[in-house]
Amino acid sequence: MRLIKPTERGLYVEPGDFYIDPWLPVERAVLTHAHADHTYRGSKNYLVSKEGERLFRTRLWNEGNIETASYGETKKLNGVKVSLHPAGHVLGSAQVRVEYKGEVWVASGDYKLTYDPTCAAFEPVKCHAFITEATFGLPIYRWTKPEILFEEVNEWWRGNVEKGKATVIFAYSLGKAQRIMKSVDASIGKIFTHGAVERLTRDYREMGVELPPTRYVGEVENRKDFAGSLIIAPPSAQDTPWTRRFGAHSTGFASGWMRIRGARRRRAVDRGIILSDHADWDELLTAINATEAEQIWVTHGSIETVVKYLKSIGKEARPLETKFVGDAPEAEISDEKEPDNHNLQ
């Protein structure tokens, strides 16, 4: 039985009559995480993780009937058992486990296995069928260990401090920005944020994630304060007049795509920081094996390649076409639309 199947509105669970991350308005939606390409407004009822509630409310403009479930807590929707399990992607990100008549399916949403101090670690869930993302589904993508990576970032930041320069890192405002501020050595200098980052950082703090002190760039009156500081901004701010206020500065872009030299050069920043919130090649295979699933459905990224590879190692794998764009290069900018302030006062 195909418990979860793609429809024009999103992944649909027919016996439970609900959708996972639908991109068009539906009666009932279960959301994996609060990134723009997974959390669309306009549906009537939402089930989201307790651990990410604040972020979902921001993205949804607090509209609709938003219900929460803690990780591992089972809810029943029209006789179908639904539970959310940590995906390690961003704060509150979840894999959705669906059980009906003894059949278990898991939709991974976006996930990673690498350590991230701002969210719960990925938890493998045994299932019959596993729907996996494949954003970085090529063996050329292998992440540097975070401790090594952030030591390099620290070293770069320190070097800029010595030269009296600001350090500007472009990174997704939800998840990666907070991961960076939490992982760098905050004793090196002050940390400032772009408006989009600051708003979500506030949400992170309200959800109980401890982060080093940050200040919104817009509040700074003396531009000299920026010298030696770290500024975190969404990718859309690159090459805009907004960055002029920082005076002499060095720029970095944090993304898994930075693993490739061509992508680094295209980005035209001083530093490509290979930091992703998605699974790399090895993590994908590890996660898939850990589910012990008989059937693997691949979506979101290098679908064809991952399917072909899984088949070649004897797994039953098939492509699943959805509309998620997530961390794909084409979405680098569009994913970073500023979350509006509606209904949040």
Place this chain on the structure above:
Amino acid sequence: MKNFSDLYLALDQTNKTNEKVEAIVKYFQTADAADAAWAIYFLSGRKPRQIIKTAKLREWAAEISEVPDWLFEVSYDAVGDLAETIALLLPDTNAEGSNLPLAFWVENRTMPLREMTEDDQREAVVQAWNELDANERFIWNKLVTGSFRVGVSQSLVVRALAQVSGIEKEIIAHRLMGTWSPNTDFYLNLLEASAEDADLSRPFPFHLAHQLDFPLEELGEISDWQAEWKWDGIRAQLIRRGGESFLWSRGEDLVSERFPEITEASFSLPDGTVLDGEILPWKDSKVLPFAQLQRRIGRKTIGKKLLEEVPVVLLCYDLLELGGEDFRQKELQIRRAELIKILEKLPGEAQKTLQFSPVVKAASWEELTKIRDESRSRKVEGFMLKRLASPFRVGRPRGDWWKWKIEPLTVDAVMIYARGTGKRASLYTDYTFAVWNNGELVPFAKAYSGLTDKEIRRVDRFVRDNTIETFGPVRSVKAKLVFELGFEGIQKSSRHKSGVAVRFPRILRWRDDKKIEDADTLDAIHRMLEAEN
């Protein structure tokens, strides 16, 4: 190897000139002479020819990475570079990077591969991969496949070496010319303080001009002035001293080797002569488009075919030194008279290559203004006006010399297609532009040059984010960006959908202040056509 790979990384990671120079300086400050010699060799664009067949390297890399061939292929396609694909696929070793010197890696671990049997090669390659970290592997892979390139210009390397050694740039540039072997002796000689060779090669600073920004009549009597066409080539100085020749471009690059025909012709000049002129692509007594000259600038070695297709001349403007005497303070008319004498005395072949830039005679400013209308058809940019009594000054002073350029024809057009060079990792650099016709955008010109690197990368990102359809290397994009295009001529054309063909289209400016509705119409272009002919 570690230091060199750090240098490569530093150069690769910044697009700021000062930081590049800083990184090169830092490397040479501590590098051992043998390593430094190799580093200069590579930085100045030289490279050993291919040592290992790419097919072999690829096969071994796939085996060791335990990646099936098809997956290697897909990976290669995503990366767009073989050496990098291999470096990314190979399993991580615990290697901290190699502290063995660059010279050792090149001379003992790379060159000998050439003489080995295939089995031995494989063993040596795998051993090297095990000892190198990811960045070093990338560089080493490039070396053995003969495709190593560093993105720095010779003049940056020269600047950095001058800074490290305290020796003048001109001398370093001169010493880097010709053929040399990358060894300790070469490096020590390069930084040798004694400078007997210094004065010989040194050019004079150039005298440059501002664009005329007031009415012509205010210049006074036309009889006090000399008018020459303003040529669109490379301003240069040709030096013949002490039995040697040096051709300097205005960017102060020594370009003698790029233009062998000019260097050869200079052998006939009397010793102690310095000429100011313009390097121009020139065939059948006519100047060729500047784009042709670019084909010659872009290359280190000039093949026979290119020499035949794009011969160059030095169109001489001025004489700065004669018989070893500095002539710059003499009046232009005197310098010019001597210049013509010298050039006329040259043997026939040399005369063809070293020509003088003709003076345009006019009885009045009105007459000269009329003649200026010929500029476009003569493929020149207008006039240079020089006071007959003027000395050859330094820099860009106001008063004696003026540029009097024609305005290019311009059109504001919308970008609708972009073309890259195929692989995913390359940039979209060639664009097709459209103008309005009955509420529809019709393609009207293709252009690629004119944007800064930074702008190109912004446009590239725009293209990727706004693609409508992809056809091979071409993408159609949403009509959103407006550019000001300049071109030199316009003609009727039945082969083009727009009904017109333009000559030398180029991007003058990115008009991010304009919306697509503000772009020009085909009607306006047809009116331009009528006015032109």
